[in-house]
Amino acid sequence: MSKVFQSIEEEHQEFIKDQKLFFVGTAMAEGRLNISPKGMDSFHVVDANRVLWLNMTGSGNESATHIQSQPRMTIMFCAFEGKPLILRLYGTATTYHPRDPQWAELVRTFPNAKGARQVFDVVIDMVQTSCGFGIPIMKYEEERTLLPDWAIKKGDEGIREYWENKNVTSLDGHDTGIFS
Numbered sequence: 590m591s592k593v594f595q596s597i598e599e600e601h602q603e604f605i606k607d608q609k610l611f612f613v614g615t616a617m618a619e620g621r622l623n624i625s626p627k628g629m630d631s632f633h634v635v636d637a638n639r640v641l642w643l644n645m646t647g648s649g650n651e652s653a654t655h656i657q658s659q660p661r662m663t664i665m666f667c668a669f670e671g672k673p674l675i676l677r678l679y680g681t682a683t684t685y686h687p688r689d690p691q692w693a694e695l696v697r698t699f700p701n702a703k704g705a706r707q708v709f710d711v712v713i714d715m716v717q718t719s720c721g722f723g724i725p726i727m728k729y730e731e732e733r734t735l736l737p738d739w740a741i742k743k744g745d746e747g748i749r750e751y752w753e754n755k756n757v758t759s760l761d762g763h764d765t766g767i768f769s
Contacts, residue, residue, distance in 0.1 A: 594716040596637035601676055601716060605634060605666055609729050613642070613709075614663040615655035615682075620761035623651035629732060632664075633698045638714070640664070640678065643699045644707040645736055646748060646756070650767060653707050654759035656682050657766050662711055670729065673721035680713040686767065704740025704748055706756065706767060 594601070605611075611632060616622040631643040642664070644652065656662065662682040667675045685691045685708045695708040740748060756767050 591717055591719040594718075595714075597634055597640070597678065597713060597716055598637070601718070602634050604668070604674060604676055605632065607671070608666045608668070609732075610666075610669070611642075612665045613652055614665070615652045615659070615661070617655050617658050617761070617763070620759075620763075621651070623649075623655060623760075625652060629736070630700055638712060640680075640711050640713060641695060641698055642709050642711070643696070643702060643705050644709060646704045646706050646740065646751060648755055649760065650706070650752075650756040650765040651759055652682075652709070653684050653767065654761075654763045654765045656684050656709070657764075662709065664711065667721055667724050669724065669727040673724055675719045675721040675724065677717045677719075678711070678713050679715040679717070680711040682709045682711045684709055684766065701737055703737055704743075706752065 610626060610628050612624055612626055614622065614624045627642065629645065631645065633641045635641060660681045660683065662680055664678040665675065685695055686706065692708065695710065696702045696705060743751065752767050756765055759765055
C-alpha cells in the first residue's frame with residue numbers, strides 16, 4: 590500500500606543512502622518524457638525537503654532541457670536487495686552549471702565530480718512510498734569506473750568538445766542550456 594509524506598523522513602534518508610541506482614523523470618509540456626538511470630555517488634539529501642544530484646556527462650542532456658521550461662522532477666529509488674520498497678521524490682528542480690556562481694559550493698558535496706555538467710537542486714514537495722513487491726532481487730557487484738576514467742582521459746577541453754557535439758540539443762530539438 591502506498592503512503593504519502595510531505596518530506597523525506599529519516600527512514601527514507603537511510604533507504605536512499607543504501608541504494609546504488611536511482612531514476613530521474615522529467616518532461617516538457619509537449620515532446621518526449623525522459624527517464625534516466627543514475628548511479629555513482631551522485632545523490633545527496635540536504636534536508637527533509639531538498640536534495641542535490643550531480644548530472645554526469647552522457648550522450649544526451651534531456652533533464653537539463655526539460656527543467657528550463659517545466660521544472661518538475663520525479664526521482665525514484667527501488668530496492669533490489671533487502672526489504673522491498675519503492676520511494677519517489679516529487680519536486681521542483683533548479684539547474685546549476687559550472688559557469689554559475691553556486692556551482693563551486695554545490696559540487697563540493699560530491700567526491701568525484703570530474704565530467705559533471707550540472708547539479709540539480711530539487712525542492713521536494715511530496716514523497717511517496719509503495720511496496721515494490723514486483724521488483725526483482727538483484728545483487729550489487731561494483732561501481733563502473735568507465736565514466737570517471739573517460740572524463741579524466743578526455744580532460745576539460747575534450748569534455749567541452751563532447752558537450753558541443755552531443756549535449757547542446759535535446760532529442761526534440763530544444764537547447765539544453767549547457768552553454769547559455
